Amino acid sequence: MENAAELPRIDYPQLIERDPLGHRTPASRAQRHALFSALRDMGFMYLRHPDISQGEVDTLFAHSHDFFAKPLATKMQILGRMDRGRGPSQGYSNPALLAADPSTSDIKEFFGMYRDDDTKRPNQWLDDAQSQAMRVRLVAFFHDCHTVVLELLSALAEEIGMATDALHPFVADKNHFVTCLFYPDAPKAAFKDRVRAAAHTDYGCLTLLFNDGGQGLQVLREDGEFQYVQRMDNCAIVNVGDLLSRFFNGTLPSTVHRVIEPPASTRGSGAEIPDRYSLAFFAHFNEDQLVQPLPAVISEAHPALFEPVRAGEHVKARVKQLHVAGHSLKEPDMGIERGTQTTVVASSKIQ
Ligand SMILES: O=C(O)CCC(=O)C(=O)O
Numbered sequence: 455m456e457n458a459a460e461l462p463r464i465d466y467p468q469l470i471e472r473d474p475l476g477h478r479t480p481a482s483r484a485q486r487h488a489l490f491s492a493l494r495d496m497g498f499m500y501l502r503h504p505d506i507s508q509g510e511v512d513t514l515f516a517h518s519h520d521f522f523a524k525p526l527a528t529k530m531q532i533l534g535r536m537d538r539g540r541g542p543s544q545g546y547s548n549p550a551l552l553a554a555d556p557s558t559s560d561i562k563e564f565f566g567m568y569r570d571d572d573t574k575r576p577n578q579w580l581d582d583a584q585s586q587a588m589r590v591r592l593v594a595f596f597h598d599c600h601t602v603v604l605e606l607l608s609a610l611a612e613e614i615g616m617a618t619d620a621l622h623p624f625v626a627d628k629n630h631f632v633t634c635l636f637y638p639d640a641p642k643a644a645f646k647d648r649v650r651a652a653a654h655t656d657y658g659c660l661t662l663l664f665n666d667g668g669q670g671l672q673v674l675r676e677d678g679e680f681q682y683v684q685r686m687d688n689c690a691i692v693n694v695g696d697l698l699s700r701f702f703n704g705t706l707p708s709t710v711h712r713v714i715e716p717p718a719s720t721r722g723s724g725a726e727i728p729d730r731y732s733l734a735f736f737a738h739f740n741e742d743q744l745v746q747p748l749p750a751v752i753s754e755a756h757p758a759l760f761e762p763v764r765a766g767e768h769v770k771a772r773v774k775q776l777h778v779a780g781h782s783l784k785e786p787d788m789g790i791e792r793g794t795q796t797t798v799v800a801s802s803k804i805q
């Protein structure tokens with residue numbers, strides 16, 4: 455595929471390998487080091503063979519197809535209780551219907567859920583059999599992704615000399631958000647002024663991302679060029695969110711990315727851009743978690759670059775901006791983190 459980013463690949467089974475005494479094997483230490491380097495150098499990487507099988511992902515995509523094929527009126531029965539500015543919404547979202555200016559909104563629909571046993575913030579489900587089967591699968595996926603994220607956090611903590619589980623309490627509430635994303639087919643002309651997901655950084659801890667084969671995800675490189683992130687079977691794409699970046703004092707960048715039409719070589723010559731599905735697990739810190747550079751990464755030579763912020767407040771501010779704008783952050787507006795290392799990384803890349 456033309457203009458594809460070369461992302462590092464980390465092997466998950468090796469990363470989590472332990473000897474009989476429970477210590478990391480040399481292979482595990484090598485992968486831990488490679489993981490840290492990948493996230494430091496790019497903020498994006500492939501995680502090969504995570505404990506989320508291709509079969510599990512394919513089943514979720516089959517459900518996602520069935521869900522988005524339902525009539526709009528049916529999906530609207532579980533319209534996200536928005537939420538404009540209060541947080542990501544569980545249930546169905548359709549930015550073009552809600553945007554102040556639909557002519558600039560992202561060309562996408564999505565279904566979102568928090569942990570399913572959170573009674574304060576109940577998820578919304580349709581009650582047909584397919585939706586209930588999708589619920590069972592999404593709940594399992596949620597827990598599988600949480601486990602993978604704990605392993606990634608263990609590796610990152612150890613790499614800076616902290617205890618294996620030092621970062622685990624920060625995500626103990628499982629405040630994560632899963633979205634099934636649907637980018638409908640659209641005439642090429644529709645992409646003249648709009649994209650599928652405008653350039654943005656993710657807000658939270660780490661994102662695990664899967665897609666069904668349709669290309670179009672792009673990552674912003676240091677040199678200011680966007681490059682396609684190619685889909686790989688049996689891999690999750692992993693990227694760093696703003697708040698994890700803050701914990702690491704900007705060393706791990708929360709890299710700008712976007713979704714546009716696929717490259718010409720993968721989309722055929724028709725006048726329509728085919729639809730695309732993706733599945734994202736946004737790992738989030740506990741809402742009331744104070745996020746500030748970890749003592750292990752600051753020193754006299756590397757003083758803290760970020761003010762402390764509560765995780766929930768940061769996410770709300772980012773979501774509010776998203777809903778006010780009706781789309782992900784547009785490139786010139788990407789200043790929410792201005793003055794911080796996260797934006798220094800982002801804005802130096804977009805100039
Ligand atoms: O659909 C994709 O591949 C990426 C979506 C994304 O970046 C997001 O929803 O934050």
Ligand SMILES: [Fe+2]
Pocket residue numbers: 654655656711
């Ligand atoms: Fe994203």
